[in-house]
Amino acid sequence: MPHLLLSDLPKMSYPFTQGDYTFLTCLANVSDCSQLLWVRFHDIDFFLIAYRKDCKIVLKAHKQTAPTLTSIVQGALAVCRHAFCDSVLADNLSTRAPKSMQSSRLLDVHELCALVAKNLGRDIRLEIGFGSGRRILNLAANNPDTLCIGVEIHRPSIEQVLRQMELQNLHNLWIVKADARSLLECLPSNCLSEIALHFPIPWAKRHRRVLTQNSCEQVGRVLQKGGKLHLRTDDEDYFRESLEFFLQLPNCHCEIGKNRALDVVSKYESRWLRLQKQIWDLLFECEQECAQQNEAYFGFTTNDVAYLVQLFSSDFVPSRHCRDGVLLAITALYRAESVLVLSLCLGNVAYPQTVFLVIDGTKAFYCPVLLPIQSNLLAHEWLKGARQ
Numbered sequence: 175m176p177h178l179l180l181s182d183l184p185k186m187s188y189p190f191t192q193g194d195y196t197f198l199t200c201l202a203n204v205s206d207c208s209q210l211l212w213v214r215f216h217d218i219d220f221f222l223i224a225y226r227k228d229c230k231i232v233l234k235a236h237k238q239t240a241p242t243l244t245s246i247v248q249g250a251l252a253v254c255r256h257a258f259c260d261s262v263l264a265d266n267l268s269t270r271a272p273k274s275m276q277s278s279r280l281l282d283v284h285e286l287c288a289l290v291a292k293n294l295g296r297d298i299r300l301e302i303g304f305g306s307g308r309r310i311l312n313l314a315a316n317n318p319d320t321l322c323i324g325v326e327i328h329r330p331s332i333e334q335v336l337r338q339m340e341l342q343n344l345h346n347l348w349i350v351k352a353d354a355r356s357l358l359e360c361l362p363s364n365c366l367s368e369i370a371l372h373f374p375i376p377w378a379k380r381h382r383r384v385l386t387q388n389s390c391e392q393v394g395r396v397l398q399k400g401g402k403l404h405l406r407t408d409d410e411d412y413f414r415e416s417l418e419f420f421l422q423l424p425n426c427h428c429e430i431g432k433n434r435a436l437d438v439v440s441k442y443e444s445r446w447l448r449l450q451k452q453i454w455d456l457l458f459e460c461e462q463e464c465a466q467q468n469e470a471y472f473g474f475t476t477n478d479v480a481y482l483v484q485l486f487s488s489d490f491v492p493s494r495h496c497r498d499g500v501l502l503a504i505t506a507l508y509r510a511e512s513v514l515v516l517s518l519c520l521g522n523v524a525y526p527q528t529v530f531l532v533i534d535g536t537k538a539f540y541c542p543v544l545l546p547i548q549s550n551l552l553a554h555e556w557l558k559g560a561r562q
Contacts, residue, residue: 176235176247176267177232178254179231179232180230181230181231181261182231182261184257192253192256194215195213195214195215195253196214197211198212199511200510201508201509204507204509205507207225208223209224209508211254215241220250221235230263234247237528238528248267251267277349283356283357284543285350286352287360287362290321290362291362294365297320299313299320299321299322299370300322300368301323301324301370302325302371302384305326305373306334308439309370310324314347324348324350325349325351326350332351336349354384356545356547358392358396362396363396364395366401368402369396370403370404371384371406372404372407373407376407385415385416387419387422391423394458399460399463401459402460403458405456406443406453406454406455406456407454408451408453410452413454413456417456427458427461428456430454430455431454470547470548470550472551474537482533483514483533486516492504492505500521500523500553501521501523502518502556503526504516504518505519513532513534513535517530520554521549522547527550529541529544
């Protein structure tokens with residue numbers, strides 16, 4: 175993670191601009207000594223956080239808002255290195271970020287959904303948790319007219335596959351770093367011809383599993399009529415529970431198998447095959463089309479903003495609200511002259527989104543933008559209705 179080590183965070187005159195970066199303001203945490211620097215790069219807003227560690231100040235991107243491309247963060251820190259030169263003790267900016275993590279093929283959820291929406295009707299296939307990438311790379315190489323998508327949360331796996339995409343000159347494969355459950359809720363209806371989920375982690379805490387009752391309903395929504403999901407797992411409990419979820423859907427066609435041979439297997443599966451471990455297959459086929467979802471709107475009226483400013487201009491106490499699987503946690507408050515920034519954790523309690531709510535004068539917006547899913551919308555309405 176690129177960062178600077180400072181003796182202190184100098185007082186500066188904000189806003190100031192250098193090149194493509196504008197540093198809008200510096201905000202102080204009302205509960206501790208950490209501070210935020212609000213940065214704008216073209217139309218991207220994000221925050222750097224400064225906090226004390228071992229008698230030094232660490233300055234780096236706040237993980238809640240860090241841009242997908244590491245180079246954007248490095249550029250902002252390079253500006254800080256120059257502007258705060260008298261306070262800089264050390265940095266790691268000379269170590270270049272992996273080239274793969276600069277790839278234009280690495281998208282966030284909003285970018286990926288926009289890409290899919292532009293290509294509705296095409297053969298679009300999604301693999302959840304691609305690991306070493308054997309299957310997704312082979313799929314893209316052998317199906318040049320197919321739009322292939324890989325979703326993963328493990329950074330080394332993403333870097334490895336992005337490097338291979340460049341080496342193999344694959345232009346029909348896109349990668350998104352995201353929780354697959356959130357992604358499924360955001361995708362347009364009837365957009366995918368195939369979903370592959372091979373050897374997901376069989377979490378003992380079931381709410382952490384990719385396939386839940388809700389995500390199986392989303393699978394039925396995003397698959398095209400005749401589209402299929404293929405679950406392959408060495409965990410019998412995961413297999414049986416997933417089958418039960420799909421059987422709860424109004425229309426369901428499922429095929430099951432055991433120890434079937436595949437042309438392409440992962441490193442993980444190869445180990446289990448050598449050990450003669452049992453492997454279960456579940457093939458779910460979508461039998462109907464679904465209506466498109468209504469767009470989620472996360473706006474604030476001037477009255478909403480005025481109330482929030484009044485509410486959080488007094489003493490701040492962290493709070494947490496949870497009901498019917500929806501979470502709204504207000505964890506921190508940062509202040510500057512005319513700006514308030516709330517640190518929030520909200521949405522589905524099993525996979526909440528962490529964001530900042532920026533209140534700037536009479537305007538308020540989320541950074542990063544909230545994912546357009548129902549649990550986020552409910553939490554947003556809670557926040558606006560906190561006075562009720």
